[in-house]
Amino acid sequence: MEGRVSVKELVEAEEKPPHTCHNNITDASQKNDDILGSTILSLSLNNQQVQAHRIEEQPAAQLGLMRDKLEEMKRENQNLRAMLSQITQHYAALHNRLLMAMQQRPQQQSPLKSHNLQEDNEGDEEEEAALPIRHFLDIHEPSASESNKSEGLIPHRNSITCTKPACEANSNNNAKNIESDQANPCRKVRVSIRTRSDLSLIGDGCQWRKYGQKIAKGNPCPRAYYRCNLGTACPVRKQVQRCAKDKSVVITSYEGKHNHAVPAAAAPVAAATSAALNMFLSGSTTSAQGSTQSNSGLLSCAFASLSTSSSCPTITLDLTQPSNQHMQFQMSASSSHSSHPFPFALDGYDSSLSAKNMSLVDVISAALVKDPSFKAALAASISSFSGATSLQR
DNA sequence: CGTCTTTGACCGGCGC
DNA sequence: GCGCCGGTCAAAGACG
Numbered sequence: 001m002e003g004r005v006s007v008k009e010l011v012e013a014e015e016k017p018p019h020t021c022h023n024n025i026t027d028a029s030q031k032n033d034d035i036l037g038s039t040i041l042s043l044s045l046n047n048q049q050v051q052a053h054r055i056e057e058q059p060a061a062q063l064g065l066m067r068d069k070l071e072e073m074k075r076e077n078q079n080l081r082a083m084l085s086q087i088t089q090h091y092a093a094l095h096n097r098l099l100m101a102m103q104q105r106p107q108q109q110s111p112l113k114s115h116n117l118q119e120d121n122e123g124d125e126e127e128e129a130a131l132p133i134r135h136f137l138d139i140h141e142p143s144a145s146e147s148n149k150s151e152g153l154i155p156h157r158n159s160i161t162c163t164k165p166a167c168e169a170n171s172n173n174n175a176k177n178i179e180s181d182q183a184n185p186c187r188k189v190r191v192s193i194r195t196r197s198d199l200s201l202i203g204d205g206c207q208w209r210k211y212g213q214k215i216a217k218g219n220p221c222p223r224a225y226y227r228c229n230l231g232t233a234c235p236v237r238k239q240v241q242r243c244a245k246d247k248s249v250v251i252t253s254y255e256g257k258h259n260h261a262v263p264a265a266a267a268p269v270a271a272a273t274s275a276a277l278n279m280f281l282s283g284s285t286t287s288a289q290g291s292t293q294s295n296s297g298l299l300s301c302a303f304a305s306l307s308t309s310s311s312c313p314t315i316t317l318d319l320t321q322p323s324n325q326h327m328q329f330q331m332s333a334s335s336s337h338s339s340h341p342f343p344f345a346l347d348g349y350d351s352s353l354s355a356k357n358m359s360l361v362d363v364i365s366a367a368l369v370k371d372p373s374f375k376a377a378l379a380a381s382i383s384s385f386s387g388a389t390s391l392q393r
Numbered sequence: 394c395g396t397c398t399t400t401g402a403c404c405g406g407c408g409c
Numbered sequence: 410g411c412g413c414c415g416g417t418c419a420a421a422g423a424c425g
Contacts, residue, residue, distance in 0.1 A: 209396095209397070209398090210397075210398060210399085211398095211416095211418075211419095212399090212416070212417060212418080213398090213400075214414090214415070214416075216414085216415070217414065217415090223415090223416095225416070225417075237416095239416095
């Protein structure tokens with residue numbers, strides 16, 4: 001049924017600006033209207049044919065079937081319209097917040113002033129609501145030493161966070177970093193995908209250029225560094241390393257968001273990572289106003305326990321769990337002891353897929369197609385994750 | 394010859 | 410201040 005909005009379309013829509021998303025759903029709604037029209041037309045044509053040929057058997061049953069289909073499509077149309085209005089509302093709210101943030105930004109040009117301002121305004125909800133970007137920059141507290149060493153994951157450094165008095169002396173350097181990171185805030189969150197594969201590099205549809213390799217401490221397997229080779233100066237980077245504990249497990253970590261159109265083959269992975277980043281960002285802004293939906297208590301607790309050794313937030317999609325035929329979805333802060341499985345399981349996901357050396361695209365596509373709630377759960381968990389991070393402040 | 398990979402050097406952050 | 414470590418750079422080599 002070409003008028004229906006597929007999971008892939010929704011995922012792609014997530015990456016696009018709200019107005020594009022709006023247009024997509026409007027288009028889909030229009031498509032459904034068209035289909036409704038053509039169905040009614042074919043229904044009447046069928047009726048004419050039925051009358052013309054005087055077919056006595058089955059017309060009633062056939063008519064009833066088509067009426068059912070019509071009703072189903074009407075319901076779907078209503079759902080789409082509801083989604084459309086919801087997205088319109090969300091877009092308006094986000095747009096307002098963006099405008100507020102833009103208005104406030106000129107006041108924080110001096111980083112030292114900004115830092116002091118942050119301290120001075122603790123508890124001032126109105127002020128915090130107006131500074132979503134700084135919220136995002138401040139919530140990440142890297143800890144280089146306590147990283148996810150057992151899994152071969154490394155913390156992402158954040159030169160912005162300034163918690164030590166000595167750090168204030170370097171506020172000029174931090175100013176540069178703040179500027180650069182505001183220009184590229186997407187590198188704050190890492191999306192890590194664990195898959196079981198014999199291949200050294202799992203295809204994900206994108207074109208990568210290797211720019212380095214290191215043997216990290218605590219893991220004899222080398223870690224390879226890749227940079228996205230599509231588009232000009234694409235900020236997306238990826239790290240590939242085998243798990244120290246289980247060498248059949250490949251950990252692929254993505255950082256950043258593509259600044260160009262990704263090939264269709266890479267869309268599922270790009271969408272998963274991009275959606276994670278987008279929702280982390282939007283969740284962060286939402287949490288600034290204290291209205292984050294904290295619908296994942298376990299997850300919030302998991303992150304809340306990280307307050308002492310928090311580091312680069314990592315969203316882990318574990319596609320290696322063969323035991324329960326579920327896809328494990330967890331979020332961590334690059335700290336093995338503090339990462340807890342997220343209580344979401346994707347029913348029907350065949351974990352044997354990953355054992356067949358499928359590409360990440362295949363695995364994630366399968367996951368997204370088999371259960372659309374996967375994406376919804378991803379969104380919800382990220383929202384609560386970012387909500388929890390702001391609560392730590 | 395152009396592109397990609399390899400690999401040692403370098404840089405910056407962090408802990409002691 | 411020093412050493413460790415993760416991340417990045419860039420020259421050299423490999424490959425088609």
